[in-house]
Amino acid sequence: MSISAKDVKELREQTGAGMMDCKKALQEADGDFDKAIEVLRKKGQKLSEKRADRKANQGLILTRLSDDKSKAAALEINCETDFVARNEDFRNRAKQFLDLVFEKEINSVDNLLETQLEGLTVADHLKDMIGKIGEKIKFNRVLSVHSDGQYISYIHPGNQLGVLVEFDGEITDEEIAKDVAMQIAAMNPIAVTREGVDSSVVEQELEIAKEQLLNEGKSEEIAEKAAKGKLRRFYEERVLLNQKFVKDNSMSVEAYLKENEMPLVKSFHRLQLGEES
Numbered sequence: 001m002s003i004s005a006k007d008v009k010e011l012r013e014q015t016g017a018g019m020m021d022c023k024k025a026l027q028e029a030d031g032d033f034d035k036a037i038e039v040l041r042k043k044g045q046k047l048s049e050k051r052a053d054r055k056a057n058q059g060l061i062l063t064r065l066s067d068d069k070s071k072a073a074a075l076e077i078n079c080e081t082d083f084v085a086r087n088e089d090f091r092n093r094a095k096q097f098l099d100l101v102f103e104k105e106i107n108s109v110d111n112l113l114e115t116q117l118e119g120l121t122v123a124d125h126l127k128d129m130i131g132k133i134g135e136k137i138k139f140n141r142v143l144s145v146h147s148d149g150q151y152i153s154y155i156h157p158g159n160q161l162g163v164l165v166e167f168d169g170e171i172t173d174e175e176i177a178k179d180v181a182m183q184i185a186a187m188n189p190i191a192v193t194r195e196g197v198d199s200s201v202v203e204q205e206l207e208i209a210k211e212q213l214l215n216e217g218k219s220e221e222i223a224e225k226a227a228k229g230k231l232r233r234f235y236e237e238r239v240l241l242n243q244k245f246v247k248d249n250s251m252s253v254e255a256y257l258k259e260n261e262m263p264l265v266k267s268f269h270r271l272q273l274g275e276e277s
Contacts, residue, residue, distance in 0.1 A: 003027055011036055021131075041124070043131050056136045057274045058085045061155065061162035062098045069150035069171065072164050073102035074143040076271055080135040085159075093129060097122060097139075105144045112142050141271055149266060154181035160273040161185055169263030176260050182246075183253060184268050189240040192265050197239060205234050240265060 003026045011022040011033060021040060029035030059078035065071070075098040084090050096117065106112045113123040120128075129137050145151070145164070150171045154163045163181045171177045191197045209230035213223035235242045241254035241264065248256065257264055 003031065007031065007033075040131060041128060056080050056138055058082045059140075059273060060085055060091065060094050060159040061271045061273055062094055062159065063153040063155060063162050063164055064098055064102045065151055065153055066102075069152070070147055071102070072143075072145050072147075072151040072153065072166075073098060073105075074141070074162060074164055074269060074271055075101055076140040076142075076273065077137065078140050078274070079133070079137050084133055084135050087133075090129075090133070093125070097125075101142055101144055106142055107144050109139045109142050112139060140274075143269055143271075145269070147266070149263060152177035152181050154178055154185060156185055162271045164269045165265055166267040167263045168266040172262060173260060176257070176262055179245075179247060180240075180253060180257070180265060181268075183243065184240065184270055186246060187240075187243055188270065189243060189268075190238045192240050192267060194235050194239055194242065197235075202231065205231055240268065 003023055007026055008019055008022045011026060012019055021043065022036070025036040025039040025043075026033075028039050056078040058081055059076065061074065061076050063072065063074045075094065077094045077097065079085055079090065097112065100106065100115055100117055100122065101112060104115055106115060113121065113126070115122050117125060126137055143164070145166070147166045149166060149168045152165050152167070152171060152174065154165075156162070163184045165177065165181045165184065167177060190201070206227050209227035210223045213226050214220070218226065236244065236252075241252065241257075243253050245251055245253050245256040251259070254264065
């Protein structure tokens, strides 16, 4: 069957697939547009299966806040190359998926993939994208959260690192709140407070410190006491409110917030591209 250039162009505009792919799909479907779209979708499925074992360690991290800052969402979408991650169409699709996470309050990748968007599941949309782009595309993390306080968001340039910070009350100064979010991005704390550090981590740090001191010839009693001193330094390095504030090392993050009459941090989420979820 002869396929006109006009039909190929129209199918390309509808699907975003390549010209030759559109022409072949129309030929296979005997000119039927609906069937041709299905052919392209199946092609995307086959390509998805072929690329399942490929590494997708590029992509974007996006966040969104409600107007009153009581609700927040975050999304990590991965692809194979930075070239695709910087593509405007890819970014627009990622924003659509983030909006869906925000509006539907989705909290898992599986739930997002099953959710309908414009008459198709998100999983089908991904297959279509894979078919058009020719790269493996997947979601690594999906997050939807609420607070009685307020959130601030920080996205590091390049969209490879994002932070959501929950404050225990109204944010009275957004610049200060943003400074704290940037502190989390830069210093990568493991908890907000000492109490939030997993007990197994504390025990391991004490054991390592004590073992080092015993190897240096210290007595058991001295090693026990000195290990606790090293643990305090560990808290100063890895616990957010105990960390020295990066813009003023003379005070801790907690002291900085209190000095500026800001609510303390209640929780945070730090998403770095490619990290295990």
